[in-house]
Amino acid sequence: MKRKKEAGSSRRDCLKILAAAAGGVAAGVGGAKLVGRLGAPPSGPWLVLTQSEADLVDLVTEQIIPADEFGGASAAGVVNFIDQQLSGPYREQTQSYRAGLKRIEETSREMFGRVFEALQWDEQTRVLQALESGKASKKIWSDQDAAGFFRMVCDHTMQGYYGSPKHGGNRNYVSYRMMGLEYPRVIGQNRYDSV
Amino acid sequence: MKEMSENRRERAWYILPLALMTVFLVCSFLGGVGYFEFTPAEKTCVSCHEMNGSYMSWTNSAHRNVSCKDCHGGSADSWHALKENTKRIFYHLADQRHDEIRLTEEQNLRVMNNCQSCHAKEFAHWQSGGHGINYAGIFLDEKHNQAEQMAEDCLRCHAMFNENRIKDIVTPLNITGPWQLVNPAMALQPTIPCQACHNLHAQGSPYQRSREPAQTTDVGATNAPSLRRDVLAFYVRQEKCALPIDGLSIPRIVDGERLVTVSSDPRQRLCMQCHAPNSHGHAGSCDDRTPIGVHEGISCAACHKPHSNDTRGSCVTCHPRFTSCNQDVMAMDTTYRSRTSQHNIHRLQCADCHTTGVPPRPASVPVGIQRVL
Amino acid sequence: MSNKHVNAIVVGAGAGGGVVAKVLAEAGLSVVLLERGRWQNFHDTGDDELISQRSPKLTRAPGPENKPSRKAHEFDNGSYGVVTPNNVACVGSGTVTYGAQAWRFMPQDFRMKSIYGALDGSTLDDWPISYEDLEHCYDRAEWEVGVAGDDTANPFAGQRARSRPMPAFPYDREAQLLIPGMQRLGWHPFPIPMLRNSIPYGGRPQCIHMRTCCGYACPVNAKCGTQNTVIPAALATGLCELRTDAVVSEVMVDDQGRASGVKYFDINDRLQEQSADLVVLSASASGTARILLSSKSKLFPGGAGNNNDWVGRNLQGHCYVGAFGLMNEQVYEEAGPGASVAFCDFNHGNPGLHGGGMLANDFIIMPYSFTHQRPAGAARWGIAHKKFQREQYKHFIRVVGPVQEMPVFDNRVMLDPQKRDYWGIPLLRTSGTKHPHDAEIGQFIAGKAEQLLQEVGAKSIQRSAPSPASRRSAGGGQHQAGTCRMGDDPKSSVTNRYGQLHGIDNLFVADGSLNVANGGFNPVLTIMALGFWVGEYIAREWRGGGRFRT
Known part of the structure; x- marks a missing residue:
């Protein structure tokens, strides 16, 4: 690596500036994939969802698995899981998500006069309870089953939070830690001579 | 005859534009290679979004003073590099999502060989110890192979960057043998490379050993680096990522x-x-x-x-x-x-x-x- | 492209077909073994819950990814829809990922009608063969594939010529907790027999006790499937050729009513013809029936062996029932796989009921699947759900078992009249409604699981069994059986006692399709035993004068 020694200090200075400039961004976005899915989940770019859809999914899933001493769906990157799967195995559910998310906003406006993002925690809970129990406005949910949609989002949230981190969720292995499960599971090889 | 010469004349029409086109392509290819080869990688590679993750993590890493090329080599260092990088450009242009780019085992080992330019002592120590063991030492060990049939689980701790199945590495998979590597050229390749325990892009500060002895009465204290550093990370083959020790x-x-x-x-x-x-x-x-x-x-x-x-x-x-x-x-x-x-x-x-x-x-x-x- | 004529074609490299291939190749027949999937192992699945066969959310069960097999399925509400079946398609099939419980059926399971009499709305019958007939085949399966177990403490087990080749696994923590309860209730606990190495066996290592076992491939190859036992043995003879990515569309039956070979689509979707002296179908209860129904010929216009309309009928699975509860102390341990102790006190002799089922503690349930395990009224989401997940996971205990389903003539596999699959083959379609007796006995057996959990002090006990009031459609999922029933009377069965089709004497079936009744047990060891049973018959006849030779 002689080239390195030839490289003048100007380049190193330049690098330092670059590094400093990028540093702030890097904490959130950078190297997510390389450093073992630790740190905060990336907030975009999204593969399928729009930014506002992603924000809403983030809030809804956090209601489904809220934070306590251990991070909730948001810290676990469940929205990243859902976005990733909507571009793959759950491709067919994309339209359902699009429509359902819009209707959550409408339901929220109808119930409280504000969009979901602007609601208090308990108000958000009540919107989702209305969906779950089928009591949400039939006018808004005319050709979509509110309870079915909520069940699906609920199930996807569980998958994202409790499934393997390689699918985009369970960031920092939060659910395994919470449940006290050894991860990765480590078992030695059989050693017949030493047993 | 007449027809043929007309054809030839017709063909002549295309020769000039074709030649120009060829010259243009060759020039732009060479120019491209030259640009990538002689401009710092921090400017060239990073212009593709695929590299953002790696680049960003590097800027915050303990190795941020070491240029991309110092570890990864230049774009045209070898036929292999040229091929890989050209492929990457095509992927980029075809808009195939390659955000989750990873190094192959071969690339990892190439990177690893560059570690010794700064970490000569550590590299020599690793080579002299048990973890410097190569493919032949691990997969052709008769005493082991007679006692236990090799399985996918072997690759959790040995040859973890090899993305093949065990059957594509060593054969036969039984306890009678005789065993041989599917690719005998791999015999001397290391099975536990530096990256098995070190995440080179992990966040951290460039390390500078203090010249002063530790100023403390704690019997365990030394002026050695902290025991807890993100660069210490185990490569979890199944997850295809390095997990820092705190996460283990x-x-x-x-x-x-x-x-x-x-x-x-x-x-x-x-x-x-x-x-x-x-x-x-x-x-x-x-x-x-x-x-x-x-x-x-x-x-x-x-x-x-x-x-x-x-x-x-x-x-x-x-x-x-x-x-x-x-x-x-x-x-x-x-x-x-x-x-x-x-x-x-x-x-x-x-x-x-x-x-x-x-x-x-x-x-x-x-x-x-x-x-x- | 023409393929060289062979003695035998075996369709399906699963539990039945793998065994048949070995028996025939060792008897000197040249064999082509066709498998629609390919080689798969731990490399492909790892211990990732979301792509395991137990909860395949992000992928289908192991199989050719880009050309999914689909089926038209009748749902519980009577409507039809196209679904992707959760059945493994790879070399070894379900034996790669199964929980590997290695049950022999009980002698009574072969004589259901004699013991219990007929049941309204059911085609319940006796097998044409007895437990004693099949005993030596069970024995071969146990020794040639590999089973760990010990029947000493099980008074209900049939007679056996010799013990299994490997000692039983020691009891896990759950078992140790349940056993005193079983004993107080006067029941008879014993270790579950397992197709899994409790000691090194067959050149493969002993089990390392993964918590992810059932639904996952083994990382060290300690689980014994056909892919690491009988299929390699068949290939080692040099007489058996395995062709993967081969999707069989039909058996070719000539105008004289003999099978001349099969048609299949190869890895490049090219239609191939392979001729042979005889054909064995081991493609599962739904797959085998579908191939027979698709094999239309002059003498068999409704499909091979289907002139009496019995092919595809009597589709059975198991009515899986049980109960779970929460213990005060921790029952979870990192060492898997979970299922460890069983009892057979309620397989037979239940007053007023036909048959029954074995009960056992369950395999370890992983975090995502656990999110669905909640007592009635518990929160399904929100902070309370999370808290339950965190606090109760290691206290959760579940006792479950497969209860015999009563065969129903109209529960069936048929060809979809319109829909076709990727290769243009008519889609398989399942249809029919389960017998009400299933739910009735399911409730009874689940009650026993509940009783046991109460006895050991579990709280928040939740029973899981179908409600007798609800309509339930025929499945065709795991444990599927019965669609090509064996029998002595051609009018009420598809094959004879050797799996040989009535009317086509060089066409055989060797899988769960043959099961007349499906026992109150996981059926895989019985399917392997049937592989030996059918294979031995063919080999015997072949040696005795080559009557199948064309």
Whole structure:
């Protein structure tokens, strides 16, 4: 690596500036994939969802698995899981998500006069309870089953939070830690001579 | 004849534009290669979004003063590099999502070879120790292969960057052999490269060893780097990512019914990913070497040097300071002195030597040694 | 492209077909073994819950990814829809990922009608063969594939010529907790027999006790499937050729009513013809029936062997029932796989009921699947759900078992009249409604699981069994059986006692399709035993004068 020694200090200075400039961004976005899915989940770019859809999914899933001493769906990157799967195995559910998310906003406006993002925690809970129990406005949910949609989002949230981190969720292995499960599971090889 | 010459004339029409086009393509290719080759990678590669993740993590890493090319090589260092990089440009232009780019095993090993330009000593130590073992040493070990059929699980700790199945690495998969590598050229390739335990892009500050001795009265303190650094990370093959030591769990080790005290040294977690007990956590089972008995609670790293795993001379770190019986521990009949000894240093009990009963502790020896190491 | 004529074609490299291939190749027949999947192992699945066969959310069960097999399925509400079946398609098939419980059926399971009499709305019958007939085949399966177990403490087990080749696994923590309860209730606990190495066996290592076992491939090859036992043995003879990515569309039956070979689509979707002296179908209860129904010929216009309309009928699975509860103390341990102790006190002799089922503690349930395990009224989401997940996971205990389903003539596999699959083959379609007796006995057996959990002090006990009031459609999922029933009377069965089709004497079936009744047990060891049973018959006849030779 002689080239390195030839490289003048100007380049190193330049690098330092670059590094400093990028540093702030890097904490959130950078190297997510390389450093073992630790740190905060990336907030975009999204593969399928729009930014506002992603924000809403983030809030809804956090209601489904809220934070306590251990991070909730948001810290676990469940929205990243859902976005990733909507571009793959759950491709067919994309339209359902699009429509359902819009209707959550409408339901929220109808119930409280504000969009979901602007609601208090308990108000958000009540919107989702209305969906779950089928009591949400039939006018808004005319050709979509509110309870079915909520069940699906609920199930996807569980998958994202409790499934393997390689699918985009369970960031920092939060659910395994919470449940006290050894991860990765480590078992030695059989050693017949030493047993 | 006439027709043919007309054809030729017609063809002539295309020659000039074609030649120009060829010259243009060749020039732009060479220009492209030249641009990528002679401009810092921090400007060229990073212009593609695929590189953002790697680049961003690098800018915050302990290796941020080391240029991309120093580890990854230039765009046209070899035919292989040229091919790979050209392919990447095509992927980029075709808008195929390649955000989750990873190095192949071959690329990882190329990067690893560059580690020694700065870490010559560590590299030499690694090569001299057990972890420097190559494919032939691991996969063609007759004693092992006769005892246990190789399986996918082998690749958790050996050749973890190889993305093939075990059957594509060594054959036959049985306990009778004779075994050979599917690709004999891999025989000398390392199976536990630096990246098995080090995440080179992990967040951290460039390390500078202090010239001053540690200013503290803590017996365990040194001016060595902190034990807990993100660069210490185990590559989890199944997840295809490096997991920092803080994220690794410590297996629960039991000696019979008793829960064994395991050192809190975070580096220990790294060792235990492979030097692991059976599923019940029985001390000393399978590959577990967690000390119990007189050495219980001591970290692997207290005796084993980090890269060579050499233990020679390690006893004097603690002895005779912390010995209960004022004997020359290095002369005792243990596996430290002789591999064939009945007394495994990892499981040594007082009663191993004091077969007729352990004498009371001399007054000169402190009680309740803090296992700080 | 023409393929060289061979003695035998075996369709499906699963539990039945793998065994048949070995028996025939060792008897000196040249064999082509066709498998629609390919080689798969731990490399492909790892211990990732979301792509395991137990909860395949992000992928289908192991199989050719880009050309999914689909089926038209009748749902519980009577409507039809196209679904992707959760059945493994790879070399070894379900034996790669199964939980590997290695049950022999009980002698009574072969004589259901004699013991219990007929049941309204059911085609319940006796097998044409007895437990004693099949005993030596069970024995071969246990020794040639590999089973760990010990029947000493099971008074209900049939007679056996010799013990199994490997000692039983020690009981896990759950078992140790349940056993005193079983004993107080007067029941007879014993270790579950397992197709898994309790000691090194067959050149493969002993089990390392993964917590992810059932639904996952083994990382060290300690689970014994056909892919690491009988299929390699068949290939080692040099007489058996395995062709993967081969999707069989039909058996070619000539105008004289003999099978001349099969048509299949190869890895490049090219239609191939392979001729042979005889053909064995081991493609599962739904797959085998579908191939027969697709094999239309002059003498068999409704499909091979289907002139009496019995092919595809009597589709059975198991009515899986049980109960779970929460213990005060921790029952979870990192060492898997979970299922460890069983009892057979309620397989037979239940007053007023036909048959019954074995009960056992369950395999370890992983975190995502656990999110669905909640007592009635518990929160399904929100902070309370999370808290339950965190606090109760290691206290959760579940006792479950497969209860015999009563065969129903109209529960069936048929060809979809319109829909076709990727290769243009008519889609398989399942249809029919389960017998009400299933739910009735399911409730009874689940009650026993509940009783046991109460006895050991579990709280928040939740029973899981179908409600007798609800309509339930025929499945065709795991444990599927019965669609090509064996029998002595051609009018009420598809094959004879040797799996040989009535009317086509060089066409055989060797899988769960043959099961007349499906026992109250996981059926895989019985399917392997049937592989030996059918294979031995063919080999015997072949040696005795080559009557199948064309």
